[in-house]
Amino acid sequence: MARKKMQGAEIVIEALKEQGVTEIFGYPGGAVLPLYDAIFKQNQIRHILVRQEGGAVHAAEGYARSTGKVGVVLVTSGPGATNAVTGLTDALMDSIPIVCLTGQVPTHLIGNDAFQECDTTGITRPCTKHNYLVKDVGDLANVVHEAFHVARSGRPGPVVIDLPKDVIMAMGAYQEAGKAPAEKYSPRVKGDQSAIAEAVRLLAGAKKPIIYAGGGVINSGPKASKLLQDLVKLSGAPCTLTLMGLGAYPASDKQFVGMLGMHGTYEANLAMHGCDVMICVGARFDDRITGRLDAFSPGSKKVHIDIDPSSINKNVPVDVPIVGDVGSVLADMIKKWKALKPKQDQAALKKWWGQIDQWRAKKCLAFQQKGDTIKPQHAIRRLFELTQGRETFITTEVGQHQMWAAQYYNFDKPNHWMTSGGLGTMGYGLPAAMGVQVAHPDALVVDIAGEASTLMNIQEMSTIVQYRLPVKIFILNNEYMGMVRQWQELLHGGRYSESYMESLPDFVKLAESFHAVGLRATKASQLDDVIKEMIEIDRPVIADIAIDKLENCFPMIPSGAAHNEMLLGPNDKAEKPISEQGMVLV
Amino acid sequence: MSEPSKEVNRHTIAVLVDNEPGVLARVIGLFSGRGYNIESLTVAETDHVKGQSRITVVTSGTPMIIEQIKAQLGRLVPVHKVADLTLEGAHVERELALVKVVGKGEKRVESLRIADIFRARAVDSSNNSFVFEIVGAASKIDAFIELMQPLGLSEVSRTGAAAISRGNKPI
Ligand SMILES: Cc1cc2nc3c(=O)[nH]c(=O)nc-3n(C[C@H](O)[C@H](O)[C@H](O)COP(=O)(O)OP(=O)(O)OC[C@H]3O[C@@H](n4cnc5c(N)ncnc54)[C@H](O)[C@@H]3O)c2cc1C
Ligand SMILES: Cc1ncc(C[n+]2csc(CCOP(=O)(O)OP(=O)(O)O)c2C)c(N)n1
Ligand SMILES: [Mg+2]
Numbered sequence: 003m004a005r006k007k008m009q010g011a012e013i014v015i016e017a018l019k020e021q022g023v024t025e026i027f028g029y030p031g032g033a034v035l036p037l038y039d040a041i042f043k044q045n046q047i048r049h050i051l052v053r054q055e056g057g058a059v060h061a062a063e064g065y066a067r068s069t070g071k072v073g074v075v076l077v078t079s080g081p082g083a084t085n086a087v088t089g090l091t092d093a094l095m096d097s098i099p100i101v102c103l104t105g106q107v108p109t110h111l112i113g114n115d116a117f118q119e120c121d122t123t124g125i126t127r128p129c130t131k132h133n134y135l136v137k138d139v140g141d142l143a144n145v146v147h148e149a150f151h152v153a154r155s156g157r158p159g160p161v162v163i164d165l166p167k168d169v170i171m172a173m174g175a176y177q178e179a180g181k182a183p184a185e186k187y188s189p190r191v192k193g194d195q196s197a198i199a200e201a202v203r204l205l206a207g208a209k210k211p212i213i214y215a216g217g218g219v220i221n222s223g224p225k226a227s228k229l230l231q232d233l234v235k236l237s238g239a240p241c242t243l244t245l246m247g248l249g250a251y252p253a254s255d256k257q258f259v260g261m262l263g264m265h266g267t268y269e270a271n272l273a274m275h276g277c278d279v280m281i282c283v284g285a286r287f288d289d290r291i292t293g294r295l296d297a298f299s300p301g302s303k304k305v306h307i308d309i310d311p312s313s314i315n316k317n318v319p320v321d322v323p324i325v326g327d328v329g330s331v332l333a334d335m336i337k338k339w340k341a342l343k344p345k346q347d348q349a350a351l352k353k354w355w356g357q358i359d360q361w362r363a364k365k366c367l368a369f370q371q372k373g374d375t376i377k378p379q380h381a382i383r384r385l386f387e388l389t390q391g392r393e394t395f396i397t398t399e400v401g402q403h404q405m406w407a408a409q410y411y412n413f414d415k416p417n418h419w420m421t422s423g424g425l426g427t428m429g430y431g432l433p434a435a436m437g438v439q440v441a442h443p444d445a446l447v448v449d450i451a452g453e454a455s456t457l458m459n460i461q462e463m464s465t466i467v468q469y470r471l472p473v474k475i476f477i478l479n480n481e482y483m484g485m486v487r488q489w490q491e492l493l494h495g496g497r498y499s500e501s502y503m504e505s506l507p508d509f510v511k512l513a514e515s516f517h518a519v520g521l522r523a524t525k526a527s528q529l530d531d532v533i534k535e536m537i538e539i540d541r542p543v544i545a546d547i548a549i550d551k552l553e554n555c556f557p558m559i560p561s562g563a564a565h566n567e568m569l570l571g572p573n574d575k576a577e578k579p580i581s582e583q584g585m586v587l588v
Numbered sequence: 589m590s591e592p593s594k595e596v597n598r599h600t601i602a603v604l605v606d607n608e609p610g611v612l613a614r615v616i617g618l619f620s621g622r623g624y625n626i627e628s629l630t631v632a633e634t635d636h637v638k639g640q641s642r643i644t645v646v647t648s649g650t651p652m653i654i655e656q657i658k659a660q661l662g663r664l665v666p667v668h669k670v671a672d673l674t675l676e677g678a679h680v681e682r683e684l685a686l687v688k689v690v691g692k693g694e695k696r697v698e699s700l701r702i703a704d705i706f707r708a709r710a711v712d713s714s715n716n717s718f719v720f721e722i723v724g725a726a727s728k729i730d731a732f733i734e735l736m737q738p739l740g741l742s743e744v745s746r747t748g749a750a751a752i753s754r755g756n757k758p759i
Binding site: 123124127128131132133135152156157186187310311312314315316319 | 592606609610613614617621652655656659660662663664665666668
């Protein structure tokens with residue numbers, strides 16, 4: 003039977019529909035006009051018009067991370083594509099599934115320095131999981147189907163499809179996803195059974211175990227979080243999470259020892275340092291976690307569960323590597339544990355918890371809210387307390403406020419915390435919050451922000467207002483690039499080179515100029531009222547919270563230091579001056 | 589885990605890829621972007637029906653780096669198979685070089701004599717030059733080129749290594 007021919011642009015939209023896409027974040031231009039025309043002629047897929055393409059990718063990231071679905075972006079050729087590069091890199095670093103359609107000049111002009119031409123596949127090759135340049139309308143549908151498969155399978159990531167204008171204007175036949183040729187990309191999901199048995203044996207025999215879990219648990223889906231809790235409960239081990247993993251294990255549970263790493267808790271880092279068995283679940287031994295590599299958890303046997311073989315033995319050599327999906331491997335571990343009914347050394351575990359409780363007694367996150375000046379920690383804590391009992395999603399920008407959010411806002415569920423961890427992209431949080439709100443129209447979505455970061459994608463306020471997204475921008479305003487200032491104090495004798503934020507806008511008026519609501523708290527006594535009002539208003543809000551300008555983020559492991567060389571507060575000076583080796587690290 | 593070995597070794601790695609645009613750029617970009625070393629890299633289509641090419645890359649690194657290189661190659665979407673021929677038992681490795689030697693008299697005769705010893709063939713000659721074709725392991729070609737140096741070596745073109753495992757099994 004002869005298939006009905008369609009225009010390339012319609013084939014793309016049809017394939018998106020078949021892939022279950024209901025929202026696209028994008029910005030038009032000459033090269034993608036046929037796609038915009040195809041969007042115009044249907045009403046199954048909603049297009050969200052951003053104000054800068056960078057915002058579209060972050061919005062799609064927030065959308066993806068909060069739903070588990072693939073986020074979709076549509077941008078034009080040349081500057082549209084180059085504006086998307088930061089977001090694509092961000093998604094690659096944080097393993098976020100994105101499909102980004104980019105317009106391209108017609109095939110006969112490629113390589114000609116044509117108007118708004120750029121080598122999109124060349125530019126995005128190192129910052130995508132995979133990319134395609136489609137040269138034949140006959141390939142279009144299959145490429146779109148394959149792109150979704152690649153974006154969401156294995157270790158998720160961003161995929162670019164570059165679409166020359168003549169290809170999306172040509173007529174061709176549609177191919178259904180099911181009828182596409184066998185998918186060539188199939189990462190391993192099930193873990194090796196003997197390695198899993200060895201992992202169970204190690205965990206069951208441990209005297210000082212720890213379970214260190216990360217973003218891979220979130221990537222694997224809510225079921226993996228549940229299984230992680232089951233394994234932590236079965237083993238009686240303490241659990242720590244990376245920045246990317248927050249929410250994978252309930253923060254309110256007593257076996258949770260907090261986030262680990264550079265700004266992690268004293269107890270989490272010392273438990274990592276002193277453990278005898280470490281089970282790493284979907285985390286990647288990032289340098290924010292390990293500190294000085296040769297001093298990282300020197301006495302432990304290490305098990306690493308990861309779907310990407312390149313994450314294993316990359317920074318830290320491990321004893322038991324398990325390549326597979328977190329959910330599948332944890333299910334197998336639990337099954338084996340239950341069959342084995344291991345006899346654990348309860349006395350040793352009790353002693354270990356006694357030690358952990360001593361570390362906890364340091365109360366490394368304690369702070370004092372005295373007087374009028376609002377402490378940032380207090381602001382986050384109150385935000386947390388006043389948003390309890392609601393479906394709340396938190397996004398962040400990058401800086402001190404991000405770390406305070408991680409430390410003082412507790413997450414009990416996965417997919418409710420969106421932050422730029424790997425790339426650390428200022429300007430992520432506002433558009434990401436927009437994407438989250440698109441996916442969850444009735445939820446409370448708060449971007450915990452710094453004043454400097456907020457200005458990096460402030461134009462998206464316009465999008466937020468256009469689509470009536472009641473996003474809340476909660477700015478911890480210290481009038482500094484606080485995180486930069488903190489490092490200048492630590493490494494450069496307190497010379498605040500270019501880290502003071504001059505000429506800030508009046509954020510209340512700024513909100514109002516976008517037809518949103520502006521609120522401000524300058525005294526501790528005003529904080530609760532502002533937070534409550536912010537939550538109650540069913541419109542977008544910028545809440546400008548004037549915080550203690552010179553507050554720093556603690557605990558902190560200075561760069562190049564080991565876990566047991568932590569700074570707990572401003573009066574804690576590093577025992578050794580920071581080495582030159584440490585200085586070169588970021 | 590005991591200290592991993594810091595010893596740097598040379599590895600020959602065979603990579604089967606879909607013969608599609610950009611695949612070579614992906615592989616080369618991976619090496620340059622991540623700071624891995626490439627001693628040689630060869631590529632050509634080897635299976636016309638399946639549309640697959642075989643890349644042979646000779647690299648060096650500590651065991652941890654070599655493991656990373658293979659894992660990083662393996663996660664590229666158009667890559668079907670990565671085989672470390674150095675680790676997976678014996679293999680045959682060959683390179684072809686074209687070597688131009690310019691000279692007259694004694695030196696010219698001497699170059700021909702050495703070529704004979706190395707089983708290099710003269711594939712072009714003029715009254716004051718030869719182009720030799722030599723096939724062998726990289727070390728043999730290195731040795732040949734070194735001997736040609738004083739005899740009027742003028743230009744060298746090398747293919748880089750092609751390699752395949754010994755025995756009846758494919759990679
Ligand atoms: C200013 C700043 C400070 C920071 N400080 C800290 C800090 O103090 N502590 C901290 O933890 N982080 C910190 N970070 C974040 C840090 O840079 C890294 O982004 C983070 O630690 C990485 O988290 P992760 O190890 O969970 O890995 P992710 O980046 O989330 O990677 C997930 C891993 O899981 C694997 N995976 C994915 N899907 C699956 C699956 N289905 N099954 C199995 N495996 C899977 C992936 O292959 C990957 O290896 C900071 C960032 C910034 C910007
Ligand atoms: C796009 C980008 N540029 C520069 C940086 C480096 N950087 C990290 S934190 C930071 C300051 C952030 O300031 P602000 O948003 O006010 O947050 P604060 O640290 O004050 O809470 C800077 C400049 C970055 N992470 N991202
Ligand atoms: Mg600031």
